[in-house]
Amino acid sequence: MSASVLSAPPADAPRAPLTRKLLTADHPTWCPGCGDFAVLASFYRVLEKLNYPQENIVIFAGIGCSSRFPYFVNAHGGHFIHGRSLPLAAGVSLSRDDLHVFAFGGDGDGYSIGGNHLVHTARKNVRMTYIIMDNSVYGLTKKQTSPTSPLGFKTKTDPWGVYDHPINPMRTLINSGATFVARTHATQVNHMVEMMLRASQHDGFSVVEILSECVEFFEGAYNASVPRKGGSFQAIEEKKHDGTPEDAARHDPTDEGAAAHLALEPWPGRFGVYYENKTRATKNALEQDLIARTREKTKGASDLELLQKTFARMR
Amino acid sequence: MSAPVRPKPFLEPMYCKGCLRCIDACPRDCITPGTEINPATGLVPVRLHLENCNGCTLCIQACPEPYGLRLETEPPGFEGDFVLEDPAKLFGEKCVPIHSEGDLPDNHIALPACEAMVLKGNYAAAIGALLAGCRHFFGYPITPSTEGAELMAKILPRLNGSFVQAVSEVAAVNMMYGTGGAGLPCMTFTSSPGFSLMLEGISYMIGAEVPGVFVNIMRAGPGLGNIAPEQSDIKLACRGLGHGNTRAIVLAPSTPQEMLDLTREAFALAFRYRNPVVILGDGFLGQMTGKVRLPATMIRPGLPAWAVWGDRAHRHNLINSIALAETDLEAHNHHLNRKYAAISACEQRVDCYRCADAEVLVIACNTPARMAKGAVEAARAQGVKAGLFRPITLWPFPIDTLAEILPGVHRIVVVEAGPGQLEDELRLALSHAGIAPPPIDYVRRCGGFLPPQAEILAGILAPEEVPA
Numbered sequence: 001m002s003a004s005v006l007s008a009p010p011a012d013a014p015r016a017p018l019t020r021k022l023l024t025a026d027h028p029t030w031c032p033g034c035g036d037f038a039v040l041a042s043f044y045r046v047l048e049k050l051n052y053p054q055e056n057i058v059i060f061a062g063i064g065c066s067s068r069f070p071y072f073v074n075a076h077g078g079h080f081i082h083g084r085s086l087p088l089a090a091g092v093s094l095s096r097d098d099l100h101v102f103a104f105g106g107d108g109d110g111y112s113i114g115g116n117h118l119v120h121t122a123r124k125n126v127r128m129t130y131i132i133m134d135n136s137v138y139g140l141t142k143k144q145t146s147p148t149s150p151l152g153f154k155t156k157t158d159p160w161g162v163y164d165h166p167i168n169p170m171r172t173l174i175n176s177g178a179t180f181v182a183r184t185h186a187t188q189v190n191h192m193v194e195m196m197l198r199a200s201q202h203d204g205f206s207v208v209e210i211l212s213e214c215v216e217f218f219e220g221a222y223n224a225s226v227p228r229k230g231g232s233f234q235a236i237e238e239k240k241h242d243g244t245p246e247d248a249a250r251h252d253p254t255d256e257g258a259a260a261h262l263a264l265e266p267w268p269g270r271f272g273v274y275y276e277n278k279t280r281a282t283k284n285a286l287e288q289d290l291i292a293r294t295r296e297k298t299k300g301a302s303d304l305e306l307l308q309k310t311f312a313r314m315r
Numbered sequence: 316m317s318a319p320v321r322p323k324p325f326l327e328p329m330y331c332k333g334c335l336r337c338i339d340a341c342p343r344d345c346i347t348p349g350t351e352i353n354p355a356t357g358l359v360p361v362r363l364h365l366e367n368c369n370g371c372t373l374c375i376q377a378c379p380e381p382y383g384l385r386l387e388t389e390p391p392g393f394e395g396d397f398v399l400e401d402p403a404k405l406f407g408e409k410c411v412p413i414h415s416e417g418d419l420p421d422n423h424i425a426l427p428a429c430e431a432m433v434l435k436g437n438y439a440a441a442i443g444a445l446l447a448g449c450r451h452f453f454g455y456p457i458t459p460s461t462e463g464a465e466l467m468a469k470i471l472p473r474l475n476g477s478f479v480q481a482v483s484e485v486a487a488v489n490m491m492y493g494t495g496g497a498g499l500p501c502m503t504f505t506s507s508p509g510f511s512l513m514l515e516g517i518s519y520m521i522g523a524e525v526p527g528v529f530v531n532i533m534r535a536g537p538g539l540g541n542i543a544p545e546q547s548d549i550k551l552a553c554r555g556l557g558h559g560n561t562r563a564i565v566l567a568p569s570t571p572q573e574m575l576d577l578t579r580e581a582f583a584l585a586f587r588y589r590n591p592v593v594i595l596g597d598g599f600l601g602q603m604t605g606k607v608r609l610p611a612t613m614i615r616p617g618l619p620a621w622a623v624w625g626d627r628a629h630r631h632n633l634i635n636s637i638a639l640a641e642t643d644l645e646a647h648n649h650h651l652n653r654k655y656a657a658i659s660a661c662e663q664r665v666d667c668y669r670c671a672d673a674e675v676l677v678i679a680c681n682t683p684a685r686m687a688k689g690a691v692e693a694a695r696a697q698g699v700k701a702g703l704f705r706p707i708t709l710w711p712f713p714i715d716t717l718a719e720i721l722p723g724v725h726r727i728v729v730v731e732a733g734p735g736q737l738e739d740e741l742r743l744a745l746s747h748a749g750i751a752p753p754p755i756d757y758v759r760r761c762g763g764f765l766p767p768q769a770e771i772l773a774g775i776l777a778p779e780e781v782p783a
Binding site (some may be wrong): 156 | 458472
């Protein structure tokens with residue numbers, strides 16, 4: 001469905017740039033010290049930089065601590081069924097191609113109950129940006145096992161330690177066909193802003209996984225990648241194609257095999273853009289193309305005429 | 316010199332779907348649409364007239380699976396249809412204990428007498444399930460029911476049981492189908508939005524007659540609603556368990572003690588009738604702490620004869636809910652209806668408090684019944700003859716007992732923490748029984764509030780409305 005049919009936006013009057021003050025809505029209800037605060041602050045900065053018209057920003061989320069996100073951003077948005085934010089966002093993205101659609105969620109929402117939706121939204125390459133705030137635990141229901149809980153972690157539903165193998169989000173996303181896959185850390189604000197900015201500007205289904213610590217139920221989960229806590233934050237160096245010998249060792253994000261290989265690195269793994277495919281067409285574009293091709297043959301006939309013709313054939 | 320004779324097609328009426336693709340493919344018009352329904356499949360196979368057939372085999376290429384058209388002579392190497400072989404012959408005897416034919420009965424083990432415990436409603440229900448012999452739990456965290464699952468996670472491994480935090484409620488209910496189909500007691504804890512997700516699986520379980528116990532700690536809806544208590548799923552549990560002709564016994568406890576007793580009882584009912592049983596508790600009940608006494612015995616479950624247990628004795632058993640032929644499905648529905656009628660006749664349960672001489676009858680269940688009891692006491696203190704009728708089974712509604720009480724009743728007051736679903740059940744039950752009730756008033760709160768005792772008392776004392 002072409003957006004122009006639905007509403008022709010009026011010629012925009014010059015407007016003031018987006019600011020954090022304009023974008024701030026309800027006060028976040030997260031626990032003090034939650035990593036999600038940094039994600040929210042970074043997202044404000046991303047929106048300031050993008051400077052989209054405020055009314056064209058749409059933010060959806062499912063259920064979970066991180067899925068409270070839409071309440072805190074002054075834009076359009078919705079808080080939806082557990083795990084089903086991606087189908088909702090896909091519906092909006094496909095019916096209003098001109099909007100900037102974001103989906104937020106956590107690891108339980110995205111990889112557990114919403115896992116099948118994640119795979120198929122990625123496969124279809126629907127144009128939107130999905131930000132997953134991974135804390136490796138169910139926080140809202142007070143410490144149950146999540147699909148990314150590491151082996152041995154004691155939760156209320158695994159009191160003797162997790163023994164189900166956790167999923168590898170980067171590997172899953174690359175395999176599913178997501179066309180932009182990045183990983184970042186809530187303590188690295190500049191890196192996080194850069195990743196979210198690039199994801200937002202990507203034409204296709206872009207995913208950023210942000211390791212965002214749950215201070216209440218899984219404190220220190222990501223210390224291995226926090227230099228302040230004795231870990232090391234290993235950013236991915238991307239290929240610059242400058243012909244220098246050190247460039248050969250750098251990661252080529254357009255190489256799917258290299259991205260999948262990178263995703264297999266041991267914990268805590270690397271941070272940065274794993275995979276970026278700028279050539280695969282989005283579902284939005286393919287659908288527009290299909291509509292254009294089928295309408296070519298109708299020679300501008302009205303809906304009524306076309307339907308009557310169809311009904312005549314069905315008699 | 317004669318042309319080589321090529322093999323011609325022949326029709327397998329059991330496999331022909333009557334899709335008519337072969338008719339379009341045949342260049343010599345040898346095939347016509349059929350006119351007679353094949354009684355075995357309910358489909359209309361095509362008819363072949365092979366006088367003009369030159370064996371071009373185009374029809375066979377057009378024929379989709381499962382290939383209603385085949386060649387008269389199969390190509391060399393074709394060995395005919397695959398024949399199922401007895402696994403025992405192929406792989407030898409399986410090393411599992413072979414049960415004798417027929418039901419293995421439950422084993423009752425005496426529990427030593429102990430002090431009453433002080434337990435949360437959710438924990439009490441989990442303990443009830445453990446004492447009923449449930450060793451398989453499948454669920455997904457959802458407030459306000461998660462504590463039940465957490466207790467099971469802690470205890471079950473020690474009891475050689477299995478606890479699975481499923482990927483979603485949809486997965487959980489289908490895991491229950493698997494365990495229930497094997498004839499073992501299993502359960503889940505969930506809350507309203509999760510119960511919505513389970514309905515599809517519940518319909519399949521009822522269709523396939525698989526037992527299982529669902530503890531639904533109801534919260535306020537519709538949609539996302541909130542996590543506060545509401546009696547929001549009475550309609551769903553009594554009238555809307557997925558698609559098709561579905562019914563399940565719905566138990567409504569009102570104290571932590573009843574959470575334990577009714578959950579324990581629910582397993583017996585589920586296996587007696589080979590049907591899921593739903594326990595509806597409201598969020599307060601799940602979170603409420605109260606004194607709980609243990610029963611005298613615990614149960615080590617046997618194995619029903621119908622179980623698909625995977626050994627020689629149970630090999631002839633079949634658990635499914637599909638019946639493609641209309642006659643089979645109608646007969647299965649009649650069978651289910653007879654079961655539902657038996658449940659309605661035998662399993663109505665109710666708790667009547669000062670109903671014998673009641674003129675104002677308060678009807679309430681779950682936590683609101685406790686406030687209603689206080690209000691009945693207060694009304695009696697003021698000289699109003701009030702009584703509390705507390706259904707313990709919401710389906711079947713205890714209409715037989717109600718019918719005995721009603722002649723002396725001037726007015727009914729339905730008290731509920733919800734938008735009128737209990738009143739709907741009451742009215743439906745009265746209507747089906749052909750009873751003309753006295754005026755029915757209500758005291759309702761919803762969105763997470765319970766009707767307070769003062770409001771209920773006001774509802775009891777309200778003067779009867781005189782029609783103008």
